[in-house]
Amino acid sequence: AQSVTQLDSQVPVFEEAPVELRCNYSSSVSVYLFWYVQYPNQGLQLLLKYLSGSTLVKGINGFEAEFNKSQTSFHLRKPSVHISDTAEYFCAVSEWGGGFKTIFGAGTRLFVKA
Amino acid sequence: DTAVSQTPKYLVTQMGNDKSIKCEQNLGHDTMYWYKQDSKKFLKIMFSYNNKELIINETVPNRFSPKSPDKAHLNLHINSLELGDSAVYFCASSQDPASSQEYEQYFGPGTRLTVT
Numbered sequence: 001a002q003s004v005t006q007l008d009s010q011v012p013v014f015e016e017a018p019v020e021l022r023c024n025y026s027s028s029v030s031v032y033l034f035w036y037v038q039y040p041n042q043g044l045q046l047l048l049k050y051l052s053g054s055t056l057v058k059g060i061n062g063f064e065a066e067f068n069k070s071q072t073s074f075h076l077r078k079p080s081v082h083i084s085d086t087a088e089y090f091c092a093v094s095e096w097g098g099g100f101k102t103i104f105g106a107g108t109r110l111f112v113k114a
Numbered sequence: 115d116t117a118v119s120q121t122p123k124y125l126v127t128q129m130g131n132d133k134s135i136k137c138e139q140n141l142g143h144d145t146m147y148w149y150k151q152d153s154k155k156f157l158k159i160m161f162s163y164n165n166k167e168l169i170i171n172e173t174v175p176n177r178f179s180p181k182s183p184d185k186a187h188l189n190l191h192i193n194s195l196e197l198g199d200s201a202v203y204f205c206a207s208s209q210d211p212a213s214s215q216e217y218e219q220y221f222g223p224g225t226r227l228t229v230t
Contacts, residue, residue, distance in 0.1 A: 032217050043118070043204055043221030044157075051215065088155055099169055100211035102219070104157040 002027040004093050006105035014113050015083055021076040021108045023091030033074040034092040035065055038107075044090060050074065061085070086112045117141050118222040120205050126228045127195055135190045135225045137205030144210040145169070146188040147219065148180060151202040163188055164210055192227075200229045 007022040025031065032051050036044040048059025055067040065076045074091060091105040118139045127133050139146065147170075148160040162170035166182040177193045188205060205222040 034218060036221075038155075041224075043223045044206075044219075045221065046218045049218055051217065090157065094211075094217055096211075099162075100217075101170065102159065102217075107155045107157070109155075 002031070002093055002095055002097075002101070002103055004091055004103050004105040006089075006091050006108045008108050009106065010109045010111065012111045012113060013081055016080045018079050019077065019081050019085075019110065021089050021091075021110065023074045023076065023105055025072050025074065025091075025093045027072075027093060027095055029095050029097060032094040033065075033067060034094070034102075035059065035063070035074075035076050036090045036092060036104075037061075038088040038090065040087070047076070047089070081110070081112050083112050083114060085110060118205060118207055118220050120203075120222040120225050122225060123223065124226050124228075126230065128230055129195055129197060131195050132191070132193045133195060133227070134192070135203055135205075135227075137188045137190070137222055139186055139205075139207040139220070139222075141207055141220060143207040143220070144185060144213075145208045146182065146185075147206040147208075148188065148190050149204040149206060149221075151204060151224070153201070157204070161188075161190075164212075195227075195229045197229050200227055202226050 003026045005024045013019045034049045035047040038044045050067045058064045088107045094102040145164045147162045151157045161180045163182045179191045182188045202224045206219040208219045209216045
């Protein structure tokens with residue numbers, strides 16, 4: 001069985017500061033990893049994904065994430081955040097096992113302060 | 115053009131009523147999903163359809179019945195609504211994971227259901 005743990009439920013940060021949102025997962029098979037962002041009163045949209053290849057993946061809006069297989073982590077980073085980055089961020093893991101299933105983490109609320 | 119659309123955006127109803135939420139995608143995807151997001155933002159898969167066939171049916175009360183009249187539509191009908199059904203329901207779509215390397219899902223704007 002797979003699970004996704006987002007270690008921080010809320011992350012407050014000042015504008016232009018760096019941020020890291022942490023995600024760990026557990027799975028016994030190969031996985032595909034995603035970060036989605038949800039702005040208030042909207043649906044989720046894809047920030048970035050890791051399917052294979054380079055473990056450092058870059059996404060939209062200046063975000064990047066690094067896949068670490070030994071630590072089963074996929075942390076999301078941005079070197080300098082903006083007020084507009086305030087949103088809920090979801091880590092998701094997909095795998096084949098009795099069909100193709102995707103499990104989402106509980107979400108991390110990023111709150112950027114002026 | 116909206117890629118994944120849902121109607122209605124808001125739905126307020128009383129316990130015991132029956133209601134439906136409609137979802138349409140114009141991305142040409144084969145696979146569609148329904149998710150429930152609770153008040154703590156936790157997102158849980160309810161159903162998954164591929165080419166109008168039910169693929170995933172998680173532990174959901176049988177009061178919830180999805181219907182896919184064609185590949186572009188996946189509707190959700192809920193009978194005998196209960197207070198605990200209050201949540202935001204998201205429809206999503208993707209290419210068929212079995213035949214595509216594009217696994218990301220595209221989400222609709224959500225339907226906020228309030229049961230009083």
